[in-house]
Structures are given as C-alpha cells and as structure tokens.
Amino acid sequence: MCLWLALAAVGATGGGEPVPLAALQQMLGWSSCVERAETIDIGDGTNRLRFFPGMRRAELNGVAVWLNAVAEPAGTSLVNLAAADVERVLLPLFSQPSREPAPLRVMLDPGHGGEDGGASSSAPHLLEKELVLDLALRIGARLETAGMAVGYTRTNDTFLTLSERTALAGAWRADVFVSLHANTAGNRLASGRETYVMPLAGHPPTGAGTLSDRPRAGNGHDRHNTLLGYHIHRQIPGRRHSADRGLRRARFQVLRQAPCPAALIEVGFLSNGREAERLASGWYRARLADAVASGVLEYARHLAADAPGKATSPAPCPPADDVGGTEDGTEDGDEEVKETASDAP
Ligand SMILES: [Zn+2]
DSSP, X not given: OOXXXXXXXXXXXXXXXXXXXXXXXXXXXXOEEEEOSSOEEEEOSSOEEEEOTTSSEEEETTEEEEOSSOOEEOGGGOEEEOHHHIIIIIGGGGOOOOSSOOOOEEEEEXXXXXXXXXXXXXXXXXXXXXXXXXXXXXXXXXXXXXTOEEEESOSSSOOOOHHHHHHHHHHTTOSEEEEEEEEOOSSTTOOOEEEEEOOOTTSXXXXXXXXOOXXXXXXXXXXXXXXXXXXXXXXXXXXXXXXXXXEEEOOOHHHHHOSSOEEEEEEEETTSHHHHHHHHSHHHHHHHHHHHHHHHHHHHHHHHHHSTTOOSOSSOOOOXXXXXXXXXXXXXXXOOOOOOGGGOO
C-alpha cells in the first residue's frame, strides 16, 4: 500500500484506535516478524523495526527512536501501537526521498552565550557556549556549500533569551530550526548523543509521565519534526563508542515555540572525560558537523519528494501562544537533561 494511502487509513480510524502490529506490517508491505523474549522485529530485508513490548523505546535499523506511547503487549497481536505514533512517527520515516534536496532556509541555534556559558568541562577546558558556536559555524558552512540558505541565532558570544531565538527564526522565515547543545550529568559515566523533538499533543515527554493535552506551535509540524530529528540523529557518530540515547521527545521552549520543524541536539556529555576529549578535538567536530549537515540535507530530500517545487515550511504554523508558560515545569527553562545514563528510561 502506498504510504499516503496508509496514512489515510490510519486517519480513518479516528486517530484514537490502537493499531495492531500486523496492520502496520500491512501498511509497510513487510512480511517478516521475529518474536524474541523481550523484542519483536518486523522488517523487509532492508529495514528492521524493533519494538520492546511494554516500552516506548523502539529501534529503526539500530537507531533508538522513542515513541510517544508504549507498545502495548496484545496477546496474539503481539503489540498494539498508538495510532498517533503510527501516523506521525513511524510511517513518515518510510517516505521516499528525492535525489535533490529542497532548497531550505536553515536556522542554526547555538545554545547559551554571553553570561550563560552552559555546561562545562575542566580537563580539557571546554564551555558549551563556545563548543556549540564552533559547531554551528562548521555546519552552516557545509549547508551553504550544498545550496541551503543558512541563518544563525548568534555568531558571537552573545546572550539571547529562548523566545528571542525562535522569534529570530520566524522573522527570518526559517524552514528548519536546529538547536545545538552539549549535555552534563552528575554521573560522570553518563554518555551518548541524543536528539529531541516535540512530543505529540496529549503525550508525555520521553522518560516522564506528565501529559500535556494542549497543542503547541511546534505540534504544527509533528511529522516533519520526527523526520528531521531522525535523519540528523542517525548520522551523528559514536553509537559504537557510547550510548545511543535516541531520538527523544521534550517540550523544550525552543521546540514548543519553533515556527517551523525543529530539533535540539545534545552532541555529548561534557561531564564525561572521554566525550569531552572527543568534543575538544577538531577532527570530531568536523565529523559532527558533517553528520548534522548530512541529516538536514537528507530531510530536505524527503521534503522535496513530499512537496515537489515547494521549498517553504510544510505546514502552517499556529501562533506561539505560550511564551513563559509553566505547564511543563522544568522544560520551560529549556533545562538541560540531567538524568544519568543509568536512570534514563
Ligand atoms: Zn545547553
């Protein structure tokens, strides 16, 4: 079945009925299904999608992708999936890209700046605000070479509020917003990269149980948020050397208010000595910049296939009506993730 017919079929269920695994297999045209003690794999010889019954974690071709709802154990159906996850997370990941990327306006957002240094490492001496600015400039140079228009929320050591960052993206008519950060944790063994996009309305952030029913500006781009976040995250190096913390979901302010599809990348932990060493090196920063730029370009190829000849944002953007809201607690401050690797979900 064509994926867009499949999307229509999910929509026809009213958006709320759970989708049995077999129905997803039928939508994708996949016949293989392998059940093990703690996992269920479906695939077609090229792609493999792994579910963990009772968990929100899933894996697409080995890359961790956190669903919005758990894959519910369902007897002979193996698992049932939330219709929203099927429609707005899983099926969009299997759209076919064009050869040429859509020419997008990409706004890069190096986090922190000025009086806000962000996370830090003492040996080697690294400040998050300096690391992510250097990365943003490297990524931007690569994207410009590939024909993208690139904007920056800052190009020097300046402090900007979170609202100013998304407002700049709106004023510049950005098609894509990519925020760059580095992590820190009390547990110095915590490691790995993670990429965040908005949770779907009515679903909790990854690793939390707090629901938010109110759609936010960032929810106007649910399908494209996932596509953008996935293609960036799968490119970022380090899976064999450190934990793949996955494509996750959080209502960080810059994601809630983003006027276009948006992702926030945590490139590694400055509190982990090995990762700080890597992040201090020019060769690793070059690899990271290649990875993020490649991810954005792959997203742009999918967007070109979605809407041929159309280079602008894929969906109209609702107004950002929640500046300074408190409904999401700690996420209002775009707070860095402090959980350790051992207590991560
Ligand atoms: Zn940060």
